[in-house]
Amino acid sequence: MNVSTVHLPKSIFYGQGSFGKVGEETAKLGQKALIISDHVMKSLGNLEKCHDYLKHAGVAFVDYLEVASEPTDQYVHEALSLKEIEQCDVIIALGGGSCIDTAKAVAVLATNSGNISDYMNLKTLAKNKPLPLLAIPTTAGTGSEATDVTVITNTSNDVKMMIKQPAFMPEIAIVDPVLTISSPKNTTSATGIDALTHALEAYISRKAHPFTDHMALSAIKLITENILEAYHNGSNLEARDKMIYGSMQAGIAFSNASVCLVHGMSRPIGALFHVPHGISNAMLLPAILEYTKDSCVERLAEIGRFLYPDLKGFSNENMANRVVDNILDLCRSLTIPNLKTWGVDEKEFESVLEKMARDAMDSGSPANNPKVPTESEIISLYRRAYVYEHSLKKV
Incomplete structure (x- = not known):
């Protein structure tokens, strides 16, 4: 007998204006958010909007904005270090697939041991529940907000690691087409x-x-x-x-x-x-x-x-x-x-x-x-x- 499985985020908020849900939904999951984004989102004003929604919901936050290319293990290490220093208990990814994939790796490593390369080809399984992750895409492309896959470049050997495990699925996806208007x-x-x-x-x-x-x-x-x-x-x-x-x-x-x-x-x-x-x-x-x-x-x-x-x-x-x-x-x-x-x-x-x-x-x-x-x-x-x-x- 062939048995098929379907994995999805716990909740998907879809439609124009759904970005406004980020504050109240984050507040249900944690008290301080690590926002993984980039300087483009800051320049467009999307990061400030995210800040405003979180402030209104009483959620503290800190930004990691250094995702400047497709995601690397270096970005993951830097963002994870910031998360530990700031003692964040929830993660928000705001941006394209690079920001979301970086955030997925951070969410898993925050509660599990090792380096992200350890998880390629199921060499290591994420046994502990990851930090809750809210994924907010700003491009219509990767679909990473609704997948249990992350792709991270290993900078030591120039290999893009495709890592797939249930732990990499975001808890919440917020899919607002308004955020894609600015895509060149x-x-x-x-x-x-x-x-x-x-x-x-x-x-x-x-x-x-x-x-x-x-x-x-x-x-x-x-x-x-x-x-x-x-x-x-x-x-x-x-x-x-x-x-x-x-x-x-x-x-x-x-x-x-x-x-x-x-x-x-x-x-x-x-x-x-x-x-x-x-x-x-x-x-x-x-x-x-x-x-x-x-x-x-x-x-x-x-x-x-x-x-x-x-x-x-x-x-x-x-x-x-x-x-x-x-x-x-x-x-x-x-x-x-x-x-x-x-x-x-x-x-x-x-x-x-x-x-x-x-x-x-x-x-x-x-x-x-x-x-x-x-x-x-x-x-x-x-x-x-x-x-x-x-x-x-x-x-």
Whole structure:
């Protein structure tokens, strides 16, 4: 008998104005909050709003604002040290996935021993309940507010560690589309494609099940139908609302069904060349979909029939091709570069291909792909992605 499980935050507050719940909800969980955010949130005034809500609820707080890139073990160490000095008993993450992932690691390590690297690949299990965490996303992308996954770069070996355990699930998610209005175009495209990749990989994953299928299909539809509007007209709150809702659904889907080859190959690119996660996913997505397509034609066709119900009489293969081509068109419309045009040096890239392929395989994600690659196939895919022309649609 196949038994599927679903893990979610205890509470999700969703909708315009839900940010205002942070004070009263934090007060139920602790007396002093460590806010893990960044200087962008401060400059936009979102941090001050958070302070005001907490003050009104009688909650003390201290800020850690040094998350300036994708999360590293150094950020985790610094924030954890501040938490201990200030004796905080609840954590708030305000920002993109980097802030939320950092906060997840701090929440777990605050009550469990060791370094965050100890928890990769279930080498160490978090036995103690983490500090309560409220996750408040300001981008429509990672879905981290609703996942039990954190991705932290180990600075000692340049490996992006994908760590998945129930303890990393936030206690509360506050998902307010108003907070995403300020996302610039490049962030909107990168995080939007990240969310789309989450949903697509969750649907074709070997670990997919009916609950995740429902979430993934809904997310794919919401994101593909609204990302261009959010990209070109960032003040359109309806499009922003649908994007962050789709991002959250995609997060729930992949957290319970796992990601696949795109994410496995994307993390080493981020660790070694500091390409933002969403952009590296988008750089890889079309080439990997083309590689994988023959092993999941039926699943891709199901996505196509859900997205394009008016298209009648298409074979599974033709419908799968339509889905892949339309994703390629979407990446082109969002001006997604390849690795070469991004500025990754070819000689340096070639010199680390074997390490990237090993690190990708070691992450475990490629094993969930419908077509499981060898390390040599991963190297070939990296080379294809390096010069992949998103602007050239196959005839």
